[in-house]
Amino acid sequence: MRFSQSINFDDLGIFKQQLLHWASAFEVAVCLDSNLYAADKYSQYEYLVAVANCATPFDEQPNIFTNLQQLHQQTNDWLFGMISYDAKNQTETNLQSTNFDGVQMPLAYFFRPDVVVAITKNQQATIHWLDEKLTAQHIEQQITQTPIVTVPAPNIVLQNRLNKQQYINKVNQIQTHIRRQHLRS
Numbered sequence: 001m002r003f004s005q006s007i008n009f010d011d012l013g014i015f016k017q018q019l020l021h022w023a024s025a026f027e028v029a030v031c032l033d034s035n036l037y038a039a040d041k042y043s044q045y046e047y048l049v050a051v052a053n054c055a056t057p058f059d060e061q062p063n064i065f066t067n068l069q070q071l072h073q074q075t076n077d078w079l080f081g082m083i084s085y086d087a088k089n090q091t092e093t094n095l096q097s098t099n100f101d102g103v104q105m106p107l108a109y110f111f112r113p114d115v116v117v118a119i120t121k122n123q124q125a126t127i128h129w130l131d132e133k134l135t136a137q138h139i140e141q142q143i144t145q146t147p148i149v150t151v152p153a154p155n156i157v158l159q160n161r162l163n164k165q166q167y168i169n170k171v172n173q174i175q176t177h178i179r180r181q182h183l184r185s
Contacts, residue, residue, distance in 0.1 A: 002077060004128045005136035012046075012123055014148075019049045019117055022146040026051040028111050030080040038121075046121050050080040050113035063090055064108045071110065078128070081110030100161070115139060 009015040016033065023029035032048040034040060064087050072079055087107045088095050116128040117139075127136045162170065 001132075002128050002130055003132070003134075003136075004126055007125050007127055007136055007140045009125055009144075012119070015119075015125070015143075016047055017148045018143050018146050019047070021148055022143045023049050023051050025146075026053055026114075028052045028055050028113075030113075034121075044120055045118055046123065047117075047119040049117045050078060050111075050115070052111050052114045055109070055111040065091065068108065068110060075112050077112055078116050079110050079112055081108065083108045117143070 020031055023031060028051065030048075030050045032045070034043055034046050036046065037043075064083060068079075068083075082105075084105050084107050086097060086099075086101075089097065090107075114130050115134075117125065118128065119125045127139050129136070129139060
């Protein structure tokens with residue numbers, strides 16, 4: 001059973017930063033921010049943070065979408081995660097790709113959060129949690145007492161997989177295929 005309670009905060013920007021830093025202490029965390037985008041008539045949330053100390057096991061095979069539906073039916077609760085582009089290979093038989101995957105992400109990854117903090121478009125915050133030993137006041141205190149630490153960005157060096165001429169050759173190949181209408185439907 002999930003418990004819920006509304007909380008108050010003074011400054012949305014500071015509270016978002018506190019939530020982000022608080023979430024970084026968990027094994028799994030997702031932060032979804034609409035960045036005050038008011039034109040989105042389908043969204044009710046300004047900011048969602050979901051955290052867990054261990055992820056729900058999620059089986060990608062044989063079909064991600066069926067397994068995700070079963071997981072949702074079992075938990076009947078919030079699920080956060082991602083589905084990679086290559087998951088299409090399970091549903092679209094005519095769209096197969098074997099692109100280089102340097103990151104080696106799974107086809108899908110989902111978890112049932114221990115705590116969800118939801119801020120609505122009208123800036124009302126609600127904490128939703130699973131552990132009956134916790135209280136909204138305890139979670140709020142953890143969040144608001146989390147220091148906001150600014151860390152300098154690391155110096156990242158990017159390495160090309162193709163040199164400039166190889167890249168130009170690939171683009172020319174694609175243009176040739178398009179001109180010859182070598183496209184699959």
